[in-house]
Amino acid sequence: MTSQAGTAKAWGGRFTEAPDRRLEAFNASVAFDVRMIREDIRGSIAHARMLGQQGIISPDEARQLEAGLWQVLAEADAGDFALTIADEDVHTGVERRLREIVGGVAGKLHTARSRNDQAGTDLRLWTKGALVALMQGVLDLADALAEVAAANAELVMPGYTHLQRAQPVLLAHHLLAYVEMLSRDFDRLRDAYRRTDVMPLGAGALAGVTYPIDREMTRADLGFDRVSANSLDAVSDRDYVLDTLYACAVIAMHCSRLAEEVILWSSAEFRFLELADAFTTGSSIMPQKKNADIAELARGKTGRVYGNLVAMLTTAKGLPLSYNKDLQEDKEPLFDSVDTILATLGVLPPMMRTARWRGDRMAEAAIADFSLATDAADLLARNGVPFREAHEITGRLVRDCIAQGKTFADLTVEEWAAIHPVFARERPALTAIESLRARDVPGGTAPNRVAEQLVAARERLAGARAEAAALDEARSAVMRAVPQQS
Numbered sequence: 001m002t003s004q005a006g007t008a009k010a011w012g013g014r015f016t017e018a019p020d021r022r023l024e025a026f027n028a029s030v031a032f033d034v035r036m037i038r039e040d041i042r043g044s045i046a047h048a049r050m051l052g053q054q055g056i057i058s059p060d061e062a063r064q065l066e067a068g069l070w071q072v073l074a075e076a077d078a079g080d081f082a083l084t085i086a087d088e089d090v091h092t093g094v095e096r097r098l099r100e101i102v103g104g105v106a107g108k109l110h111t112a113r114s115r116n117d118q119a120g121t122d123l124r125l126w127t128k129g130a131l132v133a134l135m136q137g138v139l140d141l142a143d144a145l146a147e148v149a150a151a152n153a154e155l156v157m158p159g160y161t162h163l164q165r166a167q168p169v170l171l172a173h174h175l176l177a178y179v180e181m182l183s184r185d186f187d188r189l190r191d192a193y194r195r196t197d198v199m200p201l202g203a204g205a206l207a208g209v210t211y212p213i214d215r216e217m218t219r220a221d222l223g224f225d226r227v228s229a230n231s232l233d234a235v236s237d238r239d240y241v242l243d244t245l246y247a248c249a250v251i252a253m254h255c256s257r258l259a260e261e262v263i264l265w266s267s268a269e270f271r272f273l274e275l276a277d278a279f280t281t282g283s284s285i286m287p288q289k290k291n292a293d294i295a296e297l298a299r300g301k302t303g304r305v306y307g308n309l310v311a312m313l314t315t316a317k318g319l320p321l322s323y324n325k326d327l328q329e330d331k332e333p334l335f336d337s338v339d340t341i342l343a344t345l346g347v348l349p350p351m352m353r354t355a356r357w358r359g360d361r362m363a364e365a366a367i368a369d370f371s372l373a374t375d376a377a378d379l380l381a382r383n384g385v386p387f388r389e390a391h392e393i394t395g396r397l398v399r400d401c402i403a404q405g406k407t408f409a410d411l412t413v414e415e416w417a418a419i420h421p422v423f424a425r426e427r428p429a430l431t432a433i434e435s436l437r438a439r440d441v442p443g444g445t446a447p448n449r450v451a452e453q454l455v456a457a458r459e460r461l462a463g464a465r466a467e468a469a470a471l472d473e474a475r476s477a478v479m480r481a482v483p484q485q486s
């Protein structure tokens with residue numbers, strides 16, 4: 001005798017009581033995992049094709065399932081098909097709609113599959129897409145900074161340590177430092193992609209499945225690089241989510257540092273740059289205000305991106321093998337970090353491109369506060385004075401100048417000569433450009449070195465751009481793979 005389950009749940013058979021409404025709401029992931037609906041349907045199409053080819057279901061049943069799934073996808077794309085809490089998650093929701101379209105044969109789709117390997121497959125497909133979008137976002141910002149560097153190749157600014165003026169540098173050099181950070185961010189994303197590119201499908205609930213499935217066929221159809229090697233690991237691994245969250249956290253940190261500098265530089269205290277009106281906001285009370293809200297938000301949102309990483313690390317900690325429902329908590333932090341970073345990478349490039357640089361202000365600040373003192377010490381050292389001694393002599397000179405209210409430029413030839421015989425023959429650099437040119441080492445701020453750096457950075461960015469485009473294209477090809485005629 002078959003007792004009637006209270007609902008049409010995918011797992012209803014064993015139950016005599018209908019689920020409590022409160023359980024249903026708490027348990028459901030459909031409100032957020034609906035974002036993976038395209039990946040879910042595409043994964044099911046691959047699975048149905050494979051079941052048909054292996055004779056696990058008949059070729060005709062496989063065709064019916066595939067045709068129905070394409071229709072569900074078209075409805076989802078058109079926004080014609082809504083999932084509800086009663087669907088529990090996107091996986092059961094899609095199957096429910098498929099049953100409405102193709103009837104009882106829909107019940108064969110879940111042969112040789114579990115929601116555990118299915119959910120992992122969907123999320124990996126989704127994450128691969130997100131990683132490509134993040135790679136492109138990172139490159140957008142790097143390109144914008146390289147462009148601003150190239151367009152302002154002459155501008156000199158103070159370089160800082162401890163936020164104290166230290167030595168003059170080129171603005172381009174400073175901006176290219178961020179290009180380096182963003183290149184590493186690209187690498188981190190690319191690396192996360194490599195580890196995400198593994199197909200769990202075929203792991204079943206945890207132990208593998210009892211049917212003669214062809215995992216290689218599904219892998220190739222879905223464009224994964226390889227299949228998971230251990231079914232227990234396959235359904236419980238979320239390292240790739242953590243890799244992505246970590247990569248997002250570092251991007252957020254880099255964006256936040258850039259944002260902080262923009263905030264400082266656009267203040268009246270610095271006045272190194274002026275942000276375009278279109279990328280600033282005003283105050284509702286102080287009519288004169290122009291606030292760097294975008295930069296502040298880029299800095300502020302870093303908090304939630306870090307939080308998402310810690311949340312997922314904590315969720316995964318202490319889980320026994322293999323799948324546990326805790327793992328459903330993987331999606332919201334991931335989606336939030338990806339959304340937040342993509343939004344940030346959407347606004348920072350145009351904000352940087354449209355900013356106006358105050359070359360006069362930066363040049364003035366670049367040589368103020370004895371920023372050329374190292375050059376003076378270096379001149380002595382080049383002439384045989386041990387550097388420690390040269391440092392001491394120059395330090396005393398700075399102290400005396402401060403006491404007398406003078407700068408290096410105010411000192412007469414006689415005064416220089418009195419400090420050290422070397423200075424009688426030759427005076428140290430008194431302009432920023434001399435100081436810059438002297439730093440002619442690979443990676444240094446000499447204009448020729450910065451030009452070299454810019455060329456290398458642009459080449460690297462172009463290579464990365466091509467790599468991301470190829471991944472994007474491969475993914476699009478999988479997502480639009482036309483119905484098979486067999």
Ligand code: ARG
Nearest residue numbers: 029089115116119325327328
């Ligand atoms: N919504 C679930 C998740 O995101 C799908 C897998 C459910 N599996 C299960 N055995 N209840 O993790």
